[in-house]
Amino acid sequence: MSDAPTAKDAPTAKGRATRARIVEGAAEVLRERGVAVTTLDDIRSRTGTSKSQLFHYFPGGKDELLLAVAQFEADRVLEDQQPHLGSLDSWESWQQWRDAVVERYERQGDHCSLGALFLQVGRLRPGARAIVTQLMRQWQEQLAHGMRALQDNGLVSPALDADRTAAALLAGIQGGVAMLMSTGDSMYLKAALDSGIDHLRAATVEPVRA
Amino acid sequence: MSDAPTAKDAPTAKGRATRARIVEGAAEVLRERGVAVTTLDDIRSRTGTSKSQLFHYFPGGKDELLLAVAQFEADRVLEDQQPHLGSLDSWESWQQWRDAVVERYERQGDHCSLGALFLQVGRLRPGARAIVTQLMRQWQEQLAHGMRALQDNGLVSPALDADRTAAALLAGIQGGVAMLMSTGDSMYLKAALDSGIDHLRAATVEPVRA
DNA sequence: ACCCGTCTGGACTTGCCGGTCCATTTTTCG
DNA sequence: CGAAAAATGGACCGGCAAGTCCAGACGGGT
Numbered sequence A, B: 001m002s003d004a005p006t007a008k009d010a011p012t013a014k015g016r017a018t019r020a021r022i023v024e025g026a027a028e029v030l031r032e033r034g035v036a037v038t039t040l041d042d043i044r045s046r047t048g049t050s051k052s053q054l055f056h057y058f059p060g061g062k063d064e065l066l067l068a069v070a071q072f073e074a075d076r077v078l079e080d081q082q083p084h085l086g087s088l089d090s091w092e093s094w095q096q097w098r099d100a101v102v103e104r105y106e107r108q109g110d111h112c113s114l115g116a117l118f119l120q121v122g123r124l125r126p127g128a129r130a131i132v133t134q135l136m137r138q139w140q141e142q143l144a145h146g147m148r149a150l151q152d153n154g155l156v157s158p159a160l161d162a163d164r165t166a167a168a169l170l171a172g173i174q175g176g177v178a179m180l181m182s183t184g185d186s187m188y189l190k191a192a193l194d195s196g197i198d199h200l201r202a203a204t205v206e207p208v209r210a
Numbered sequence C: 001a002c003c004c005g006t007c008t009g010g011a012c013t014t015g016c017c018g019g020t021c022c023a024t025t026t027t028t029c030g
Numbered sequence D: 001c002g003a004a005a006a007a008t009g010g011a012c013c014g015g016c017a018a019g020t021c022c023a024g025a026c027g028g029g030t
Helices: A013-033 A040-047 A051-057 A063-077 A091-108 A113-122 A124-152 A163-181 A189-203 B011-033 B038-045 B051-057 B061-079 B091-108 B113-120 B126-154 B164-183 B187-201
Strands: none
Touching: A013 A040, A013 A051, A013 A063, A013 A113, A040 A051, A040 A063, A040 B091, A063 A113, A063 A124, A091 A124, A091 A163, A113 A163, A124 A163, A124 B038, A124 B164, A163 B126, A163 B164, A163 B187, A189 B038, A189 B164, A189 B187, B011 B038, B011 B051, B011 B061, B038 B051, B038 B061, B061 B113, B061 B126, B091 B126, B091 B187, B113 B164, B126 B164, B126 B187, B164 B187
């Protein structure tokens, strides 16, 4: 599914640019106004395109466009955590990553594009679920990788189950973000991150104290 | 805001029954088919009511009805965790509660009524945010209360910040549920719960091991 | 029996929004 | 340059679903 050109990938240079403009513009307006209330006309006017272009590049209609936006947003999620997420091999880097995550989602304010997107397109399209599933798997993998790096550096006990702990931390992040969206308070996200890292710290090879 | 009759609370006995029937029926159909695709006609046919009744009991239209359903669902969330959530004073009760939570959300399948609801009605209505905020506060409070009970029973170190740990655990639950919805895998939820409880166990007054 | 407020049924209106269609312009390529 | 393919503009359609309205049924209080 990754080597197929998906039909609309490369007709011409201009075409590709327009398509990209549509996806990015759609992502913006969706982030600002929410999926539920955004119409094709909103996207059209924001991106300076015409109805026919929308359907030219996304023959599947609105659903296909939303799916493309979801993929676009999903790609950004992990990118925005770099370079920290890629090198979680010391306590400092974990802390930096933690701050980057908090900052990213606090800035994003109260609109979770992805969350809303796959709640809208949701369980109908199998494609949507695949996007989320893959994103989560990669995310969890990177966290687990970082934990193993700590273990390799002798900072964390090898007894710790990195995959399981990474899953728990990831769940905490997701929930923290969700609660930031719905309550406007980032305290839950911070608590989840700090608590997760504390959990690692508590599993040092040499317990700091009794 | 809690002592005001909200105008439509008690016109007559029959009226109250009909109103309740509408809310419950709407909750059912929303859970089954999702907010995005559910129309007033779906609710109408499910509850055996007419259009005029819907607007008679919810003059504010669909939004007001959805809000009422959100409140209804929010009330169920904590109820469904009883009696365990109310008496988290031993390791066994924590475990029982943990199992109850997993079971509840695994059964619920892949439709998060509440989540979808306040993503739909969402940030527009201030009322929606209030419902979620209050639910989360109560939930967190109960968890923190349980943690303090463990402390009082000498099972957990008094040094532990119950409120913060409860916030982190709650975030983990929320994220775990969200990921259960979107990926279909309850592993994240279980990991979050177990990891959170482990975190408590690691803070026993007498460290189990070195 | 009566009256009045509540409750109910369902036809009707209205506006919106996804999707279609064709005419026109621009680009590519031999 | 010229033709074919791609890209673009925008009018138009059709359906659907929210919301309106009025006519009538019920039911309790005097």
